[in-house]
Amino acid sequence: MTATSWAPGVTIRRREVLHGELWMDHPVSVVADDGEVxxxxxxxxxEFTFHDHPFGPHPWGAHAAWGGRQVLQIHRVGELYSVWKFFDEGGEFLHWYVNFESAVVRDLAGFDTNDYGLDLLVHPDGHREWKDVEDLHWQRAEGRITVETVSAVLEAASGVIDLLDADDLWWARFDDFAPTRVGQV
Structure with a gap:
């Protein structure tokens, strides 16, 4: 393990950082870490912790905590996206979700990222559904991201489609993971 790898079961912080300033953070539990993925x-x-920021309140500022379902968030060093696996209340798989975001920056306490808004929902039957496509334009217009970032995100999105079409999924090792079966990865 590298100095910034974490042991399974450790609680770390997922931090959203915009233009070098912390905007929001919350705890997550490490499931697996090989230094690359x-x-x-x-x-x-x-629980969400929000921080004063020049861009004003975080978009989730009205929420005190994650109110959704259990989600496995899978990150790979250098990627402009993470892959989320959603579960129902009983721990059964619902769908995959590709969250386009800045490449993670890790340290001993957790990791930094920034959500770009664009998302891709991948249903169990393989059907795909783009979400929040307009967020790229809105974030650029607001000064949260640059035109270059929009281009990089669209390139990453194209790469994800290529991976899905080829069934060459670097996150496939988590296909059988369920929260009720921790330790299977």
């Missing part, structure tokens, strides 16, 4: 579990009730 790491996965964390976001649990319902994970």
């Amino acid at each position: 790491f996965a964390v579990l976001l649990e319902p009730g994970s």
Whole structure:
């Protein structure tokens, strides 16, 4: 393990950082980490901490905590996206979700990223559904991201489609993971 790898079961912080300033953070639990790919579990009730920021309140500022379902968030060093695996209340797989975001920056306490808004929902039957496409334009217009970032995100999105079409999924090692079966990865 590298100095910034974490042991399974450790709680770390997922931090959203915009233009070098912390905007929001919350705890997640490490499921697996090989130094290149790491996965964390976001649990319902994970409390959000919001920080004053020049861009004003964080978009999730009205929420005190994650109110959604359990989510396995899988990150690979250098990628402009993470792959999220959503589960129902019983821990059964619902769908995959590709979250386009800045490449993670890791340290001993957790990791930094920044959500770009664009998302791709991948249903169990393989059907794909783009979400929040307009967020790229809105974030550029607001000064949160640059035109270059928009281009990089669209290139990353094209790469994800290529991976899906080729069934060459670097996150496939988590296909059988379920929160009720921790330790299977």
